[in-house]
Amino acid sequence: VLRQPLEDGVVTVSRVHGSARYPCRFMLAAAMNPCKCGYLGHPTRECTCTPSAVEQYRRRISGPLLDRIDLHVEAMPVEYEALAAETGGESSAAIRARVTAARKVQQARCKDLPGVRCNAQLPGAALRRYCRMTPSAEKILRAAFERLGYSARAYDRILRVARTIADLDGSEQLDAAHLSEALQYRTLDRKMMR
Ligand SMILES: [Zn+2]
Structure with a gap:
């Protein structure tokens, strides 16, 4: 049910009297x-699932749906000390300023494309035009595709994420670091296709 809206940004509701x-x-x-028990990869607790049970559990999310999820992030349990400690991380205001600047770059890029306001909405041809890669970036992307057999859809989605990472970095070209980071967000593909 989520596939069409995720892909096209529209939803079609069909009933007897029309759609x-x-x-x-x-x-x-x-x-x-x-995994089913929830402890796979946990730093201190042991997972009790067999490898086939892990695989069976992960197969409950379909490949086509997974393909349309751009950022896979593994969240490790947080230790009490880290929760209780004063955080020295970047402030939300600073992050917001960076995101706003990247959004402005994207709006300028898309100004001649009707209905497109950000990288996520860039159609394929425009995407390739705006994603010029350095030779080392291209090499990383090619190697990942040859090794993991991503779909054409995943290719476009990885490029869009890499474009956004480069925008946040203030970079016109996609370099190796931008591509590597974008590929890192596809950890579930890697685990399902091993
Ligand atoms: Zn488990």
């Missing part, structure tokens, strides 16, 4: 456990 299309651009955030 209607509605605009439906949204951000999907979802969470899952690493």
Whole structure:
């Protein structure tokens, strides 16, 4: 059910007396456990699942849906000391300023494309035009595709994420670091396709 809205930004509702299309651009955030018992990869507790049980559990999310999720992030449990400590991290205000600047770059890039306001909405041809890569970046992307057999859809989605990482970095060209980071966000593909 989520596939069409995730891909096209519209949803079609069909009933006996006809069908209607509605605009439906949204951000999907979802969470899952690493395995059935929940402890796979845990620093101190042991996972009791067999490898085939882990695989079976992960197969509950379909490949085509996973393909459309751009950022996979593994969240490790947080130790009490880290929770209780004063955080010295970057402030939300500073991050917001960086995101706003990257959004402005994207709006300028998309100004001649109707209905497109950010990298996530760039159609394929425009995406390739705006994603010039350094030779080392291209090499990393090629190697990842040959090794992991990503789909054409995943290719476009990885480029869009890399474009955004480069925008946050204030860089016109996509370099090796931008591509490597974008590929790192596809950890579930790697685990499912090993
Ligand atoms: Zn487990």
